[in-house]
Amino acid sequence: MKVSPRNIGATLQAPGNLRVIMLHGDDVGLIRERATTAAKAICPDLHDPFRVAMLGRADHARLEEEMTALSLTGGRRVIWLREGTDEGLLEALKRGLAQQSDALVIVEAPGLDSRSRLRGFVEKDAQCALIGCYPEEGRALEGAIRQMLAAQDVGIDPDALGWMVERAGPDRAATRSEVEKLALFAGRGGRLGLEDVRACVGDAAGVSMEDAAFAAMAGQRREADAAAQRALTVDGSSPSNLTRALMSHIHRLRRARLAMDAGMSRADAMRQLQPPVFFKRTDSFGQALGLWPADALLRAAQDTQTLELACRQTGSPDIVLCLRHVARLCGLAQQARRRR
Template sequence: MVALKAQEVDRFVAKPPESVSLVLVYGPDTGLVSERAATLIKHAGGDDPDPFSQIKLDGSDISSDPNRLVDEALTISMFGGRRTIWVKDGSSKNIVPAVETLLRNPDQPSFVVIEAGDLKKTAPLRKKIEGDKLAVALPCFPDTAKDVDRLIDEETKAAGLMISREARMALHALLGADRRASRGELQKLCLYAMEDQRIESHHVEEIIGDASAFAMDELIDAAALGQLKTLDQGLERFEAGGMDAGVIASQALRHFQQLHFCKLETQKRRSADDVVGSLRPPVFWKRKSKMVRQVEIWPVEQLERALIRLNETVKTARLNAVLGPSILSHALLMIGQYASRLNR
């Protein structure tokens, strides 16, 4: 079965067909990958799942013993119901031989979910599952503005809270890179604003700003404006907190894509202030002047070079978690040094 399109994924996760026995969940948004894998396991297990029928395996468990996966999948649940098998970290080890063995047993009664990272189209695991009629591959990309709005609505409705337009705009500037992190921040915000019955922008600034200690946007703005001291401090704090270099690099790439778009628009005799002000979703008001300045100082050619550098950084950070932070730091510092000269 071919990989589902982004708009089809949520419908599939809400009600996976009984005919599907193997699902690969992959993509750059690790929080969304984990959330969707957990939802699939929950739906397959039913309302009152038997804990003995829910098996979790690490990728290393089945790469060293390819028969382990099919043995677990062919085991009949002791107390009835469908047995579920959740394979974690499926992209870090070669589990293709185990998956091939499993796919040769189409009548196996279990429901298997493999949680993986950002797999290329040519990745053997992804190709194998997309090419099988009883398996499905679900891509998980960073949230769009519409996704963030839906997430905000879900959490505020569950908490019984209203939210102001200004607070929603502020959240758009802070959320979206990682679904799990975004949901956690929203739940914390709702708890913080519970007594006021309505979330305002000051709630967002007070709880989300303080909790993250150093906003990702502030780090990226520091690089794009050449504020080297701020950038250096931000990188130190992110490293101390166990930075996800791939998430930060992706966010920086999207930001520079926006700058490139804005710069091209200014060449049509539009002011930087007008172009930035017309972006959708709107730029958080506290960041608007910073972004206008970035559009003003960066030449188109240099923005294109920065985009190439950041795109390479994203790929490397996702493939190598150990080297990711140092590669990201080097890329942002190089950008910051150039921006510092522009901003004099």
């Protein structure tokens, strides 16, 4: 069944007898956040190997087996499947649902086409929930930020909230990261004013990260390398923050690219983005739009999400991984330019 926006929170926090929750859409960060909420509703300890099974692309063949496995320690199991596609999953899911089990299958399926047979099946089956995850804007984004801060017992002034909404990108993970930084700054019971938000969010390091993201997607290798190096070694930005800046930019490019594919002009596609592209960056944004098709942008977003997870691993050479990823994005853009 398809879950309406107003019922999403209740469904995730109390899945009840649902056996499958599929999360699709453009906001990879929101997909991951909602998948985590649903998983914790069943098993608060996501590191429990007896009750939680993580299935990457290479493990999709194990879906039916995991759906029917018993929990050795009691309680419902969670099968968390990432990079869900139509390839082989539909039949395995049907066979698993035909057998007795109380396990909850959570499928992350960013970019799954509306004509997908897998998506159509989940939408019609009463045991399944289909949830769209798209970037929030305007009042919806304001409400989400207020809710995140309220969970930390932190208030925010209207002008500060408005300024932050204008700066927020389309990726939920990046927004949550900024909100967590603000909550830490304010402390429990605190209140954020405009100057507080500007001090925490509008730092110079963000400019270097944006420079790196824009240059990388436009295939400007020298500029991208220099900006990424500056952000990571001079400005003190963390590799995770750089990956989120890349993710935000890639998602905005994909939204504009999809609008162009639907018949909108490049200028109009860029103009309809909220917040609008900064006028000094319109040339770079437009160049990238001409180089990257929508499916390639989705792959770039997924690869960047994988990079962020890798950067969080203890002992990971995160700076090297980030610089290598920026170089790879530049290379893909340059290849696309040569093919034109």
